[in-house]
Structures are given as structure tokens and as C-alpha cells.
Amino acid sequence: MTLHPARASSGVVLVRRDCPEPVVIPARPDRVTSTSHATTLSRGSVSVSTVEHLLAALYALGIDNMLVELDGPEVPVLDGSAASFVDLIRAAGIFGQEEPRATLCVKRTIEVADGQRRIRIEPAHELRISYVVDFDHPAIGRQEYRAPRVDAAFFVRQLARARTFGFLHEVNALWKAGLAQGGSLENTVVLDSSRVVNPGGLRWPDEFVRHKMLDLLGDLSLLGTAIQGHVFVERGGHSLHHMLVREILHTPRAWQVLGEEATIPQGLDLVPLAALPG
Numbered sequence: 001m002t003l004h005p006a007r008a009s010s011g012v013v014l015v016r017r018d019c020p021e022p023v024v025i026p027a028r029p030d031r032v033t034s035t036s037h038a039t040t041l042s043r044g045s046v047s048v049s050t051v052e053h054l055l056a057a058l059y060a061l062g063i064d065n066m067l068v069e070l071d072g073p074e075v076p077v078l079d080g081s082a083a084s085f086v087d088l089i090r091a092a093g094i095f096g097q098e099e100p101r102a103t104l105c106v107k108r109t110i111e112v113a114d115g116q117r118r119i120r121i122e123p124a125h126e127l128r129i130s131y132v133v134d135f136d137h138p139a140i141g142r143q144e145y146r147a148p149r150v151d152a153a154f155f156v157r158q159l160a161r162a163r164t165f166g167f168l169h170e171v172n173a174l175w176k177a178g179l180a181q182g183g184s185l186e187n188t189v190v191l192d193s194s195r196v197v198n199p200g201g202l203r204w205p206d207e208f209v210r211h212k213m214l215d216l217l218g219d220l221s222l223l224g225t226a227i228q229g230h231v232f233v234e235r236g237g238h239s240l241h242h243m244l245v246r247e248i249l250h251t252p253r254a255w256q257v258l259g260e261e262a263t264i265p266q267g268l269d270l271v272p273l274a275a276l277p278g
Contacts, residue, residue, distance in 0.1 A: 001076050003089070006065035008099040011224055012058060014041065014048050018071045027055060029222045029245050035238035037166075039219055049074045052218030052238070053164075057085035059221035060155035061094060064101060080163035080187035082214055086156055102259040106229035110254050112243045117235040119244045124230040126151070129216065131233045133209045137167075139196050143209040150217065159217070161203050162210035165189035168197065216241050223248065225257060 006013065012027040023046040025031055033047060034040035040049040054075050058066055060082075068075075078084040111120035127150045134142045147154060166188055185198045189207065196202060204210060212233070219241035220227060233240070248255065 001071075002069040003092075004067040004069065005095060006067045008065060008097040010065040010067070012055065012064070012066045012068065012221075014051070014068045014070060016046050016048065016071075016073070017069050019046060027051065027222055028224065029242070029249060032222070032242055035242055037238075039215075039238050039242070047073055050077060051075050052215050053077075053080075053082040054085050054218070055221045056155075056214050056218035057082040057089065057160065059217055059226075060150070060152050060160075061086065061089055062101070062152065062226075063089070063094060064224075065097070077164075077187045080189070081161050081211070082155075082159070082218075083161045086160045100259040102225040102257050104223060104225040104227050104229075104248075104255055104257050106227075106255045108254040110244070110247050110251050112240075112247045114240060114243065117237075117240050119231070119233045119236055119240050121227075121229040121231045121244065121248070124228060127227050128230040129213050129233070130230070131209055131213045131216065131236065133212055134235050135208070137191060138194055139191055140208050143206045145206060145209045145213060147213065155217070159210050159214045162207050162214050163187070163189050163203070164211055165191065165208055168192045212236055219245065225259075229255075 014025045014027060016023040016025070023043055025041050025043045025046070025048055027041060031041040031043065032039060033042040034049070038050040039052045039055075040047050041051055042048075048070060054068070058064075106121050106123050109120055109122045111118070113119075129147045129150055130144070131146075132142065132144045133140065147158070164187070168190055171188070171190060189202065190197050215238060216231065216233060216236065219238060220231070222245060231244070
């Protein structure tokens with residue numbers, strides 16, 4: 001993967017260079033074709049999976065315009081977190097552009113639910129996140145994390161190093177199906193029936209909920225704007241995150257976009273949620 005600067009108002013665009021002709025896939029909600037274990041964006045039969053960690057880093061660092069070139073169907077997983085992306089981007093440097101950054105400001109509460117899984121966004125003066133995970137597993141259980149202000153400093157200190165996680169039986173099933181071939185204890189927190197099996201253990205006792213917050217940030221970034229609102233999540237995941245993104249798009253009276261001539265895409269050709277894997 002190679003990251004290139006892009007002109008203002010370009011947004012984040014992924015390009016598969018390994019195809020007979022380059023395939024351009026904008027990082028937008030209508031390009032989401034799977035939420036199973038990761039967020040996958042597609043154009044026709046060509047896709048890029050596991051985009052959420054990179055997108056979270058870009059959002060947190062205030063990068064709105066980026067050309068992402070790839071020679072395969074997945075963003076490199078690296079260590080399973082967003083930390084390496086943050087380090088590489090900061091080392092390269094970030095260039096400020098004159099055009100104002102669009103900001104989506106929530107004016108009224110938007111909420112969706114799927115059984116015991118719930119997510120909502122309420123008005124706030126900045127982006128805040130309150131996230132709860134609840135797994136019937138002795139190494140996780142119920143974890144809650146509240147972020148009163150999600151900015152670059154908070155993301156780098158508290159979220160960027162949180163790694164993706166999975167259960168041993170799920171990882172084995174994915175491998176047998178020919179998926180997640182790059183998955184290992186080097187880039188995934190793996191749990192058996194009772195404990196974390198990684199030799200180094202966890203980076204934080206609540207690394208699980210922190211990583212879910214990282215994923216949420218990457219999924220929300222597909223709106224293409226900064227966000228002012230307080231997001232509450234109960235037992236979330238990629239599918240629930242994208243349910244909120246779609247509900248935001250379908251409820252334009254509940255928010256406004258600030259910034260000179262700033263808008264977010266309207267009338268997107270969204271794949272029906274029922275058709276999305278995961």
C-alpha cells in the first residue's frame with residue numbers, strides 16, 4: 001500500500017493497481033459491501049477489505065483527502081491496530097489545505113437498534129464516544145469506555161494501539177475457508193475458551209472495547225466529514241456502525257453540515273443492509 005496526497009475535496013479514494021486496469025473505489029457508505037469481521041468497500045467485482053483501521057487513523061489525524069494505492073484486496077493488517085498508520089503518516093508530514101473542513105453537526109438524536117444491540121448519536125460540541133461491549137467470555141465480560149473528546153491526541157494515546165481480536169474457533173474456521181490468511185498472534189488478540197493466548201497478553205485490560213471504538217471511528221469516517229455528536233454504542237460491531245451511518249444519511253433534518261459549500265453525498269445507491277454479509 002502506498003499513500004499519496006490528494007487535492008482538496010477529493011476525499012479518501014482507494015485504487016486497486018493490481019487489476020488489468022486500475023479500479024477506483026471512493027471511501028463512501030454506498031461502497032460498503034460486507035461488514036463480516038471487517039468493513040469491505042467494492043466497485044463491481046473488485047473490493048478492498050479491512051479499511052477501518054486506516055480510515056480511523058486518517059479521520060483522527062484530520063486528513064480528508066488521500067489517494068490509497070493497493071496491490072491486493074486488503075489493506076495491510078500490520079499489527080492489527082492503527083498505530084503503524086499513525087506513525088507513518090506523522091513521519092511523512094501533514095499538509096494543511098485552504099478549503100474549510102466540512103463538519104456534520106447533529107441537531108437531534110438519531111438511534112437504531114438490533115435486538116440488544118443499540119447505537120445512537122446525540123448533539124454535542126465535539127465528537128464523543130461512549131462504548132460498551134458485553135461478551136460471555138471470562139477474559140472480556142462487560143467493558144465500558146467513555147471518551148469525552150475524540151481528537152488526534154486522544155486517539156494516539158488511548159485508541160490507536162488497540163488491536164483487533166477474535167476467538168480461536170472463529171480464526172480456525174476462517175483459515176479453513178481460505179480467509180484471514182495473514183492472521184496470527186502478531187496481529188490479532190486471540191482468545192480460547194478461557195483466556196487470551198497471545199504470549200504478550202493485552203496492551204490494556206480493556207483493549208477489546210478500545211478497539212471497537214477504533215473500528216467505529218473508521219466506519220463513521222465514510223460520511224466524509226468531521227462529526228460533532230456524542231455516539232453511544234451498546235454491543236456494537238461493523239454492522240451496527242453502518243446502520244447508524246445509513247440512518248444519518250436517511251435523516252437529513254437531524255443534522256446540518258458546516259463549512260463553505262460543504263455537503264455530504266446524498267441519494268447514495270446503498271446496498272440493502274439485509275444483503276450485507278455480517
